[in-house]
Amino acid sequence: MASRAFLLAILALALSQALAADPNPLQDFCVADENSNLFINGLVCKDPKLAKAEDFFLSGLDKPGNAENKVGSNVTLVNAAALPGLNTLGISIARIDYAPYGLNPLHTHPRATEILTVIEGTLLVGFVTSNPNNKLFFKALHVGDVFVFPMGLIHFQFNFGKTPAVAIAALSSQNPGLVVIADAVFGSNPPISDDVLTKSFQVDKEIIEELKAQFKKAY
Template identity: 65%
Template sequence: MCKNPKLIEADDFSFSGLDIAGNTKNRLGSKVTLLNADQIAGLNTLGVSMARVDLEVYGLNPPHTHPRASEIFTLLEGKVYVGFITSIPENKLFSKVLNKGDSFVFPKGLIHFELNIGKTKAVGIAALGSQNPGFNSVADAVFGSNPKIFDDVLAKAFQLDKKIVGWLQSQF
């Protein structure tokens, strides 16, 4: 939301707290702390945002997309396997193991992920090319939709037994 320019102050351009680890006590062992125009009003219309990504040992930032942004992920601590998949028809995986100080780019709208494969917690910073990049988790969207997608659709699309589809849907 735009703010009256006469009321803008320095606090509209700052944020404190990215030095604080996110709560990774969840089923994925990860926490993404997004910093966008909702947290820093001064980002409005600037076309950028960022996020802190915390990953427990074997924690996963699951396959997801940002429909409105490309991303560059820089690993600050740990060892993380990252990758993205191109669109049809190739469906080619581009992946790499990152160590402290390494970066990897995820093109706009493509499915990508980060998995901690190290022996310690991992922390990364992501810079995104939109003030509102959006986030669509593949598994959550497909298996956790409300109302549920017919099991016939998912069984055929993923070549799974309907019982497995039902079990997967029950996990979300």
């Protein structure tokens, strides 16, 4: 009897994980109320009678983002905060611009799977599986190619061409979240202890201090 209860508990846990995603809407739409002061898991809906076509519309993804920065890339994200009509629909989109040899650094989306389509240039993309294998899946992409990054896994995109590149990404959450690995580890606030970092990366403290200096932010 105890073993049966244990198996049922494991099954319930597995099902809860399988169903973990943005909740399905219970009405046609739930336009985000940008003026609400309420804090909930998501965004508050405004009265559907007040919805208008503009709530579901956004222009500007045809315009290049400024990729003149340290890593040589720029992400223009369209989520529910930018496009109120996306609220509760479980999807968002982004335009990513890459300078020649530009990189969208190692990062994760804790709440979304990403599907990327190259519309200009060439990209080397990849993701790393979780422990214990940490296997790298990577591919060179050209115009019209599509690649999928599973939810929560570390991934990257690198423009290995001499000309700019552009990609469009669709994400399976209205708010996919973003954790840039280097920023989070070496630029946290307050900083992670050097003892933790030196032991984690198996390097000298001087190297950790040099890395921290690259990602130090003004808070």
